[in-house]
Amino acid sequence: MTDERIRYERPAPAVARIVLARPDKRNAQDRALLHELDDAYQRALRDSDVRVIVLAADGPDFSAGHDLDSDWSMDGVDTHTLSGGFDSPGAESWLATEEELFTGLCLRWRDIPRPTIAQVQGRVIAGGLMLVWPCDLIVASSDASFVDPVCAFDMNGAEYFTHLWELGARRAKEMLFTGEPISAQLAREIGMVNQVVPPDELAAATLDLAERIARRPTFGIRLAKRAINSGLDIQGQRSAIDVAFGLHHAGHAHNRQLHGSIVDPSGRDVIRNSAHRSNGNERNGSDDN
Numbered sequence: 001m002t003d004e005r006i007r008y009e010r011p012a013p014a015v016a017r018i019v020l021a022r023p024d025k026r027n028a029q030d031r032a033l034l035h036e037l038d039d040a041y042q043r044a045l046r047d048s049d050v051r052v053i054v055l056a057a058d059g060p061d062f063s064a065g066h067d068l069d070s071d072w073s074m075d076g077v078d079t080h081t082l083s084g085g086f087d088s089p090g091a092e093s094w095l096a097t098e099e100e101l102f103t104g105l106c107l108r109w110r111d112i113p114r115p116t117i118a119q120v121q122g123r124v125i126a127g128g129l130m131l132v133w134p135c136d137l138i139v140a141s142s143d144a145s146f147v148d149p150v151c152a153f154d155m156n157g158a159e160y161f162t163h164l165w166e167l168g169a170r171r172a173k174e175m176l177f178t179g180e181p182i183s184a185q186l187a188r189e190i191g192m193v194n195q196v197v198p199p200d201e202l203a204a205a206t207l208d209l210a211e212r213i214a215r216r217p218t219f220g221i222r223l224a225k226r227a228i229n230s231g232l233d234i235q236g237q238r239s240a241i242d243v244a245f246g247l248h249h250a251g252h253a254h255n256r257q258l259h260g261s262i263v264d265p266s267g268r269d270v271i272r273n274s275a276h277r278s279n280g281n282e283r284n285g286s287d288d289n
Contacts, residue, residue: 005033006040007058011207014051014214015225017119023059029127030070031077034101037131041112051214053112054206055135062144063091063128065158068263071209072097080105094247094262102130102159103245107155107238110134111229113222115213118143119206121199123181125135130160136225138192140184141199141204147193149274153267154258161244165237166192179274181270 018040020027027033044050057063057090070148074086074097081104085096109116109131118132121141126148132138150157156176157163163172167182168190175182189192213221232238252262259265 004036005030005149006036008040008043010050011054012211012214014049015207015210016040016047016050016052017054017056017207018044019061020055023057023061025055025067026061026064027059027080027128028064028067028070029131030067031072031074031101034105035077036081038105038108038117041109044049045114051114051218052210053114053116054119054210055116056203056206057121059122061122062118062120062121062124063131065125065127068268070100074100081108089252091249094252096104098245098248100158102127103241106130106160107241111226113225114218115221115225117206117210117213119202120184120193122224123147123204126150126158129166130158132164133160133162136235137194138187138210139197139202139209140187140193140195141202142184143199144184144187144193144196145181146184147179147181147185148175149271150267151176152179152270152274153251153263154255155263156244156247157246159248161248162237164236164240165232179271256265 005022006022009019010016011017014171020033020037021071022028022033041053044053055191077086079100081100083096083099083104085092087093088096088154115137116135117137118135119139120132120142121224124132124144124146129146129148132146148158148163163176166172171182171190174180184193184196188196195205195209250279255261
């Protein structure tokens with residue numbers, strides 16, 4: 001594992017902290033970052049002294065999502081999931097790539113047999129949600145905001161489609177239809193975030209929570225996590241992810257036919273203009289927003 005995009009820390013004896021270390025790009029994700037992140041999770045799991053894993057990020061924003069300008073080719077790249085067919089003709093190669101880098105990795109991280117905590121500040125955009133939502137708990141800075149504006153690209157949303165469970169049906173539709181962010185405070189009110197703390201207390205509050213969890217029996221926590229995740233699957237979460245992933249690729253096929261690109265290129269301007277309008281005015285649940 002390299003430290004180019006990911007930093008691995010041990011801030012306390014029983015806690016591993018994995019840090020997105022690409023602040024100049026607002027921690028936008030390329031293929032290398034996602035694979036290095038998976039390597040870091042595996043490193044933590046191989047260390048029997050690690051009882052809790054924290055996912056944090058450098059810079060003012062947790063993650064600006066996927067780096068659309070990066071090279072997503074899988075040529076000569078070792079896979080981390082069981083996906084394949086990266087050099088196949090037609091739509092198969094890109095479907096395989098997204099199965100590997102997006103849904104495949106997210107589902108692996110969701111089921112890590114250790115408790116995971118996302119330590120979140122600033123903006124969490126689209127693909128950024130795909131790093132946060134697989135975590136078991138979320139501690140957010142009061143300046144954090146969360147948004148999936150991907151409908152602007154003529155798509156149904158980010159690939160790891162757990163919006164219904166994270167937000168509830170109507171708030172999920174509102175986020176997707178409008179592309180408007182929700183604040184950390186509102187995210188806590190609806191149960192998506194566990195704690196909201198001042199920015200200068202974020203790291204300490206997250207570490208305190210991790211250490212409190214680390215003092216409890218590891219097997220009991222592992223069983224509790226599996227029980228809850230199994231309940232989500234019985235509710236249909238994993239099947240819904242699969243269905244939404246298929247619709248996502250219908251969107252790609254549509255855009256290729258119309259624009260010669262997997263997304264509608266005009267979506268960038270739509271998202272930028274929306275971000276300018278909502279800057280400093282994220283939804284907080286009040287009637288005047």
